[in-house]
Amino acid sequence: MSRGGKVVLVTGATSGIGKATAELLAAKGYRVFGTSRDPAGKSSTGFELLQLDVTSDESVAACVKTVTERTGGRIDVLHNNAGTGIIGAAEEVSPDEAMRLFQINFFGVMRVTNAVLPLMRARKAGTVINMSSSGGVAALPFAALYCATKFALEGYTEALRHELRPFNVAAVVVAPGPVSTPAGDTAMRAGKHLPEYADRRRKADEMSVRGIRGGMDPKRVAETILKVVRDDWPSPRYPVGLQSRATNLAHGLLPPGTFEAAVRWGVGLG
Ligand SMILES: NC(=O)c1ccc[n+]([C@@H]2O[C@H](COP(=O)([O-])OP(=O)(O)OC[C@H]3O[C@@H](n4cnc5c(N)ncnc54)[C@H](OP(=O)(O)O)[C@@H]3O)[C@@H](O)[C@H]2O)c1
Numbered sequence: 001m002s003r004g005g006k007v008v009l010v011t012g013a014t015s016g017i018g019k020a021t022a023e024l025l026a027a028k029g030y031r032v033f034g035t036s037r038d039p040a041g042k043s044s045t046g047f048e049l050l051q052l053d054v055t056s057d058e059s060v061a062a063c064v065k066t067v068t069e070r071t072g073g074r075i076d077v078l079h080n081n082a083g084t085g086i087i088g089a090a091e092e093v094s095p096d097e098a099m100r101l102f103q104i105n106f107f108g109v110m111r112v113t114n115a116v117l118p119l120m121r122a123r124k125a126g127t128v129i130n131m132s133s134s135g136g137v138a139a140l141p142f143a144a145l146y147c148a149t150k151f152a153l154e155g156y157t158e159a160l161r162h163e164l165r166p167f168n169v170a171a172v173v174v175a176p177g178p179v180s181t182p183a184g185d186t187a188m189r190a191g192k193h194l195p196e197y198a199d200r201r202r203k204a205d206e207m208s209v210r211g212i213r214g215g216m217d218p219k220r221v222a223e224t225i226l227k228v229v230r231d232d233w234p235s236p237r238y239p240v241g242l243q244s245r246a247t248n249l250a251h252g253l254l255p256p257g258t259f260e261a262a263v264r265w266g267v268g269l270g
Contacts, residue, residue, distance in 0.1 A: 007071045008032045008229065009064075011054055011112060012082030014042050016181030017131065020218035021079060021225045022047045028226060033067050035082070054082050054108030064115040077229050078116045079129045080109040083149075085183060087205050088190025089197040090144035097190060098145045105149035110156070117169070126169040129228055130157045132237075134177045134244035137251045138263050142197075142204035146187075150175075154237075161236055172234050174224055177243030178215030184208050207267070216241050 013022040013034025022034040026046030035052035036042055042049060048070075052063040067075055083105045086093060109130055120126030135143060136150035154173055161171040189205075221240050228234045239248040250262050 005074075006030050006076040006229070007067070007074045008077040008079065009067055009075050009112075009116065010034045010047075010079040010081055011052060011108075012036070013044065013047065013049065014039075016183060017176070017179055017218045017221045018079070018081040019044075020222040021081065024219065024222040024226055025229065030077075030229070031071065033070075035063060052082075052112075054112055055103040057111060060111045060115050064112070064119075068119065073119060074123070075116050075119050076125065077127045077129065078112065078120075079131075079225060080112055081131045082108060083131060085143065085146040085187035085208075086190060087142055087187055087201070087208060088145075088192075089142055089194065089201055092190040092192045092194055092197065092201075093145050094190070094192065097188065098148075101145055101188065102149055102152070105146070106152045106156070109153060113160070117164075120169045121164075121167045124168045126167075127229060127234065128157075128160070128164070128169065128171045129225060130171070130173050132157075132173045132175040134175055134239065134241075134247045136173070136175050138247045138259075138266075140204075140208075140263070140267055141269070142201050143208065158236065170234050171236075172228050173237045174221065174228065174240060175237060175244050175248070176216065176221050176224075176240035177247070178211040178241075179218050179221055180213060180215045181218055184210075184212030204267075 008025050008030045010018050010022045012018040014036040022032050023045050026032040032047035034047050035050050037053045039049045039051050050063050053059040086101050130153055132150045132153050135147040136154045139147035157171050157173045164171055224238050224240045239245045
């Protein structure tokens with residue numbers, strides 16, 4: 001095995017960004033484990049596919065145990081990729097629906113990270129890559145809860161990075177703009193429909209699905225992950241694609257009111 005036998009665990013590797021990343025890293029010689037909630041009958045090229053539901057403590061423990069048994073206790077890179085969205089006005093999303101989303105996008109990341117960190121700290125080496133989004137710095141209407149999970153993930157990763165530095169473990173955020181995956185079509189929809197939001201929600205939903213379908217190739221995000229994995233000490237945050245890089249830059253440079261106006265313009269709200 002090349003790449004020093006480095007072991008990579010990619011959550012949610014049956015589709016989109018996770019699949020592209022697992023395939024690319026495997027092709028580059030890393031030993032890659034990908035995951036799926038239901039791996040039976042699903043294909044994986046060049047990597048081993050394991051069962052994992054990030055919302056379950058037991059499932060996370062079993063998955064990490066399987067990897068460590070097969071690698072002699074080694075996980076060098078954790079790519080916390082599994083995630084989804086919910087479309088609806090903030091007022092239409094119930095706390096239960098929001099909790100279901102947070103269980104995947106935020107607590108799921110925490111669960112897997114907490115299970116893997118003892119191995120990385122013991123070896124004084126490792127990289128934790130958390131998938132945020134341009135929506136992790138610029139919240140979009142009708143995606144409030146999705147953006148809230150990604151804002152939470154950004155804060156969590158920033159603090160984690162400070163804490164892990166003495167162990168030579170890097171925590172990193174990768175934040176793409178729209179990526180062409182099924183995620184827009186498969187995102188949850190709020191169960192409650194308030195007629196006052198109907199028209200704007202429908203337009204935002206269509207725009208989101210269209211934007212994601214027409215987004216960048218997931219291989220572009222995979223190339224960024226490869227760069228992070230290769231770096232001795234990767235940067236804290238990697239926006240991917242023009243939209244995300246522009247959002248990052250504007251967020252850093254513009255006063256809040258001007259930034260808000262730029263976001264409204266970007267989503268066609270004038
Ligand atoms: N697409 C975009 O425009 C975009 C932009 C910015 C950021 N992102 C982020 O990038 C990540 C991947 O998105 P994607 O667009 O590639 O999504 P995707 O194509 O829908 O793939 C999602 C993956 O997550 C897995 N998954 C879903 N729920 C899970 C759970 N509870 N436990 C374990 N695995 C679960 C799915 O696997 P199984 O169904 O096989 O379990 C699937 O492999 C997400 O965190 C997303 O928020 C996406």
